Amino acid sequence: MSPRTVITFGTFDVLHVGHIRVLKRAAELGDRLVVGVSADELNIAKKGRAPVFTQDERLEIVSSLKMVDEVFVEESLEKKRDYIVEHGGDVLVMGDDWAGKFDWVSDVCEVVYLPRTPSVSTTGLIEHIATIAPSA
Template sequence: MPETTSHADDHPRTVITFGTFDVFHVGHLRVIERAAALGDRLVVGVSADALNLRKKGREPVFSQAERLAIVAALKPVDEVFVEESLELKREYIAQYAADVLVMGDDWAGRFDELGDACEVVYLPRTPAISTTALIEKISGTS
């Protein structure tokens, strides 16, 4: 019989992570793969276009629907949803029964208060890869 991950209440260990995932690159893929390795099920919140505009001061290159489709097509991803607000992380954790919240280490400390709802893990970013830098390079503004 195949070995399975065992849990006290015998439910799959759910990992949740969030991102804009605009101009999808290998750094995005690596964080998704590393997040998926921390559990049995990976749920990904893709930032709404309006949230990205508030957060980064610009519209994403790819639309919300396109970014959702790209992330949903990835093998490690079990479910995607639209993240409407950074302040709703606790509600998303509860809604998806997440056991682990994974964020990039550029957010280190920002979500520590959610440790009472689930385990909080900050993963190091892939060095020298940045969506903003890629957009600047492509547009010739760097």
Template sequence: MSKRVITFGTFDVFHVGHVNILERCASLGHTLIVGVSSDKLNFNKKQRYPIYKENDRLKIVQSMSFVDEVFFEESLEKKREYIEFFKADILAMGDDWKGKFDEFSDICEVVYFPRTPSISTTEIIEIVKSI
């Protein structure tokens, strides 16, 4: 049976850490579905808009050869709906979210991957701002 894997993220200022996590997610199954946080959702979470607009971030993620489907995540509260709608067998996330999505283990397997050391979008943005 082929597994459908779903993951979520902002994917702003796309970097190797994003590639690594998406590759790891893709390795878990046959189909990788990615929810890209909308600009509005990102503002609600972080009180700032992403550097790259949502359509650009979606296009970047969509261009990855191992990504099969991409959609805009409009609300954190709709994770269960997204998992069910896309018939995901596995929810995979970075371990900065460890334990936060265990509630979905009743409908799918939940996997957390370690983040790529020494790289984060927030850190990159701060470095660029200080130059």
């Protein structure tokens, strides 16, 4: 039996416990975990702001996690199917805030939506840090 590959995607900016928990749960669904880290340009397009950490820094951070076997740059949301096929994904894992939005790839892999960690979000953390940071 060939190894079961789980693939997931995210920005992983300002890494927090919610990221770690979803990656651990994703890794438990297979033998290998492949992570697509959103390109800086993709983040600007979808969130209207650049990430705090650069694309290269985020790739380094995510690839250093013990549950992650491989990382790559996700340049387009529309290429999800291509990335899944290219990396041999058997299972696509996304947070439940995306529930139903990637069912269109269920013909090439199983799609699983995992619950997010309540009360933890990168945007919320960034906004909190901005309010407590001393003004220049």
